[in-house]
Amino acid sequence: MQKQQPPHCALCGAPLNEQELEQCHQQAERFNGQLLCFAHQRRFSGCPGLRNQGLH
Ligand SMILES: [Zn+2]
Numbered sequence: 001m002q003k004q005q006p007p008h009c010a011l012c013g014a015p016l017n018e019q020e021l022e023q024c025h026q027q028a029e030r031f032n033g034q035l036l037c038f039a040h041q042r043r044f045s046g047c048p049g050l051r052n053q054g055l056h
Contacts, residue, residue: 007021007035008035009035009036009037009040010034010035010036010040011034011036011037011040012037012039012040014037016035016037019038020035020036020037020038020041021035023038023041024036024041027041027045030044030045031044032044
């Protein structure tokens with residue numbers, strides 16, 4: 001049994017490469033601790049409206 005799961009985007013499920021993973025870790029607060037692909041990282045950092053929504 002393998003416990004390690006390949007990292008993937010929390011929103012679209014796309015597998016993440018090392019660069020994307022690194023960004024997620026560096027900006028974990030911004031992404032709400034989620035792992036996101038580049039496309040969704042951009043969406044998170046570029047749209048203040050998303051961040052102002054209540055996140056639980
Ligand atoms: Zn994504």
